[in-house]
Amino acid sequence: MKDIRLMKGNEAIAEGVIRAGCDGYFGYPITPQSEVLEYLMATNTEKRTGMVTLQAESEIASIHMVYGGAGAGKRVMTSSSSPGISLMQEGISFMAGTELPCLLLNVVRGGPGLGTIQPSQSDYFQAVKGGGHGDYKMIVLAPASVQEMYDFAKLGFELAFKHRIQVMVLSDGAIGQMMEKVELDEQLPRLTDEEIVKKYPWATTGKTPDRPRNIITSLDLNPVKQEIININLQKKFKHIEETEVRFERIECDDAEYLFVAYGSSARVCQKAVQLGRARGIKVGLLRPITLFPYPVEEVAKLAKQVKGMLAIEMSAGQMVEDVRLAVNGVVPVAHYGRLGGILPAPDEVIHELEKNFINK
Amino acid sequence: MDHILTRDEVTVPENLVYSRTCLLTDNALSYCPGCGHGTAHRLIMETIEEMGLQADTIGVAPVGCSVLAYDFMDIDMQQAAHGRAPAVATGIKRLYPHKTVFTYQGDGDLAAIGTGETLHACNRGENIAIFFVNNGIYGMTGGQMAPTTLPGMKTATSPFGRDTASMGFPLKMTELIAQLPGTYYVTRQAVHTPAAVRKTKKAVEKAFQYQKLNKGLCFVEIVSNCNSGWKMTPLESNKWMEENMFPYFPLGDIKLPKP
Structure with a gap:
């Protein structure tokens, strides 16, 4: 029998990440998306799947916790709304530079500044053209229903790890707050630490004698090398443009x-x-x-x-x-x-x- | 003695009393000659080797002079954005509670731009170790005023000396975080003399041992010199540190586990 429920968009994506085998959520409350963190806490992810849910002291800390978890090969995410996403741009740029996969959710509210808590689409440039410093792109998914809020959790993680890129679900206050029916699918298992070592050989899981040490860094002071790093990033974005249009x-x-x-x-x-x-x-x-x-x-x-x-x-x-x-x-x-x-x-x-x- | 031993005669394996830990790489250190960072690196890596933690440890490097720490430490490492190392370490540790996780940070990183991340990681009692090298100046960017620059101290951005009326006071982060219930072991040490190095080594060992026992956050401050930034010779800088830094940042344990 199908598992169909009536859910808010924010709740649907929270349920979606749990079922997609997410390992960790780090976030900070902000309207109109606080239900994501509330839902994860209320459902007790730690008990349900072993997923870590942590309320950080700021959006800045949240995104850098995501950086740490992603650098160690885990499926991690954060969510926020416009002013909070602005604070996260530093960490997003660092994740772009280190090619770390993660899922980000922006339930957009009107701006600029504190703006309003009502729905808006005024963060398109920030999401699509690169909100942080440097030449980079994220994959940006735009859900138009509560069902898609749910579906894009799993899709987002798949794309993030397929391309080692940040995936942002660019939603808005209406999609986040409205209730619709959602069809849920089965719980995917979380990867074990051993599976992560095998699947993501680049991850900082502890240096074993069989491989050189893994380093997650976006720094290269040699401009010749830094240009090559940038050219390779652009190749990846080009490949994504050719293969992932929806x-x-x-x-x-x-x-x-x-x-x-x-x-x-x-x-x-x-x-x-x-x-x-x-x-x-x-x-x-x-x-x-x-x-x-x-x-x-x-x-x-x-x-x-x-x-x-x-x-x-x-x-x-x-x-x-x-x-x-x-x-x-x-x-x-x-x-x-x-x-x-x-x-x-x-x-x-x-x-x-x-x-x-x-x-x- | 009628025969003076040659170098080759001295360096035979049976005479070996000390060697560099295998967890420091062959890369030449990027630190200035006379700087304390090299010794601090060595003590941490020695401890990881002695405790057999290489495959178990993930380190987090900051922004500052030790931004390239991963070039010298032969363990898995992540380089964090300026000040965010405690948040990055939190992310790693929460997802790998059985691994050993530490940050290595300078005063600008830890006590200025990363004050919030430091305070809250300490307050949550994250089971990580924080190694805090405090030399009272921004070394990497060329000797600007740091949150721990002493009153009256001249730097590139306080050329007439730190005026506390307009520039505030040196921040004692270590005393501050020692008051938080989340911290378990908090100490301030130095690496400028053999005796100080031995004490710091013990502090580093304790920090990792307590982490293995999930006791909470362990915080080791190492007051160090910056001979380049202070514009002194290494010897002068060590003397100046003893006479000026230590009175403001007194060495010793600040918080010990309750028996």
Whole structure:
């Protein structure tokens, strides 16, 4: 029998990481994602699977605890919301430089500064273009449902270890707080220490006589070597761009106009597609699931088919830059965004489509 | 004595009374001649060798002069961001409670940028060892004022001497963390004389032994010189340390396990 439950997005991802065999969570409370830490503590992960859950003294400490655990080959994660993710950028950059796998969750709230606790998508640039210092990318997954919050826990860890990279689940306050049904799958076993030694020979698990010592460091003072390190990182990002693009097409086959939206905005656009079609507008939705790597080819392909694209975001226009880069001037691209914690409504979105492309 | 022994005659195995621990690599130390870091490294590695902990130990290097500690210590190591070593060590230790985990940090790393991480790792009673080398200056970046720079002491960023009215006072982190219930063994030592080296060695041994018994956080401060940063010869710097550093940072055990 299927295990189906009604859960909040934040609870679903917490349950998801436990079932994905996560070894450790280190985090600090912040609205609107505190349920992640609360759920893990309440379910007693230590007793259930042996997973460590620790409340750290800050987001900075949290991400560096994640660094330590990841450097020793464990499946570790942290979660936070926008201001907390800003604090973590130091550690994220260090993990990029040391190629350590981890899962990060940002349940985005409106900014800048303390901003608001309401949902927003204004951290797209920070997540996708590299929020910390140095030339690096993370894989960024954008869930649009509570089910995806759950699913991306397992997927996130798989991708993180497959590519030795940081995977960020870029959610928002709406997806984190809303309740939907979730289908759960079976508990994956956590790796044993012996399995980690075999699977991850780079990890600092203690130097045994059969191998040289393992060192986790992002430092190389020789610029010639540091350039090679950077070139190799870029090769990895390129490979990820070629192999890990994920997206969903909704009513795109005969579309004359296209919404491009992710996360909560995509849910709004899904409804807007129905409203538009009821009014006789052939409109579809392209929902990027990976924000890095971005579905560049799919956007370019659709640009040859549609008359115009409208990017819908809860931001002043961040993802739309990637749409424009992919479209490369082939068709007009417009943007509509609500700011500061406000979700756009489906009829508002249809109105924008008509204003920009149809009733011109 | 009618025959003076040659070097080759002296260095025969039966005359060997001391050799470098095999857990120090052949890499030339990056520290200035006369600096105490080399001795501190040696004592930690000797202890790990003697206790048979090489396969069991994960060290965490800081940012500062000892940022490259992993070049010299033949054990698995992680290099942490500036000040974050206690958090990194927490992550490792919580996931490998049976391994031996230590951090090696300077005063800027531990007592300035990493004060929060240090205090909270101590307060949680993490079963790790913290080795804290305090030389009252930022050595790596070229001799700037540190949180432990003495009042009146001249540095690159306190060229007229540390003025406590505007720059604050030297921070006694070791006394501070000794008050926390999470710390088990807290001591302050030095490595500038053979007697001091022997005492520090004992402190390092205790720190690792207590960790094996899951007693809580063990904290060993080593007051050291920075002859380059202080702009003195090694001998002058050791004398200056005895006359100026030790009165402010007195040597000895600060917190001993309750019998």
